[in-house]
Amino acid sequence: MNYSVSMRLCVFVLLVLVPSVQALEFNQAYIRAMPPSVPNTAIFGTLENKSKKPIQLIRAELRDAAKVEFHTHVMNNGVMQMRPMEQGLMLQPNEKVTLKPGGKHLMVFGVKQQWQPGTVLPLVLIAADGQSYEYNVKVASQQQKLQKHESHQQHKHQGAH
Numbered sequence: 001m002n003y004s005v006s007m008r009l010c011v012f013v014l015l016v017l018v019p020s021v022q023a024l025e026f027n028q029a030y031i032r033a034m035p036p037s038v039p040n041t042a043i044f045g046t047l048e049n050k051s052k053k054p055i056q057l058i059r060a061e062l063r064d065a066a067k068v069e070f071h072t073h074v075m076n077n078g079v080m081q082m083r084p085m086e087q088g089l090m091l092q093p094n095e096k097v098t099l100k101p102g103g104k105h106l107m108v109f110g111v112k113q114q115w116q117p118g119t120v121l122p123l124v125l126i127a128a129d130g131q132s133y134e135y136n137v138k139v140a141s142q143q144q145k146l147q148k149h150e151s152h153q154q155h156k157h158q159g160a161h
């Protein structure tokens with residue numbers, strides 16, 4: 001392989017690899033499915049800062065929802081209450097933050113039409129420096145998440161008949 005070909009190959013490899021590196025990962029992300037009468041829900045999952053710089057998330061947008069806010073739970077006179085995180089959500093390099101029921105979460109307001117479990121919606125997280133991060137997040141009921149393994153076994157059982 002001559003120099004020019006290996007250079008071109010090198011550039012090609014860089015072009016292919018660079019966009020796939022996500023500075024901010026959002027793993028096991030899901031939107032909690034809600035009954036039709038409830039216009040609000042929450043998004044859970046684990047955010048991980050894979051970059052070498054701190055990421056301060058200040059805004060979020062989800063398609064077909066009026067508003068998304070970063071929330072946390074605080075104790076107030078012995079009662080757990082949700083509060084918006086005024087400074088947004090800060091992630092230091094290599095830091096992981098798990099959004100979970102009863103803890104930090106992305107609060108979703110103004111769901112216009114009930115989302116069926118399995119629906120995938122685009123979520124955009126926007127950082128203070130203007131950088132935005134996009135994810136496709138699936139709507140899932142808590143029951144579905146818990147029964148994932150069970151239903152897989154059921155499927156195998158049905159297949160044997």
Ligand SMILES: [Cu+2]
Pocket residue numbers: 042071072082083105106107
């Ligand atoms: Cu909330």
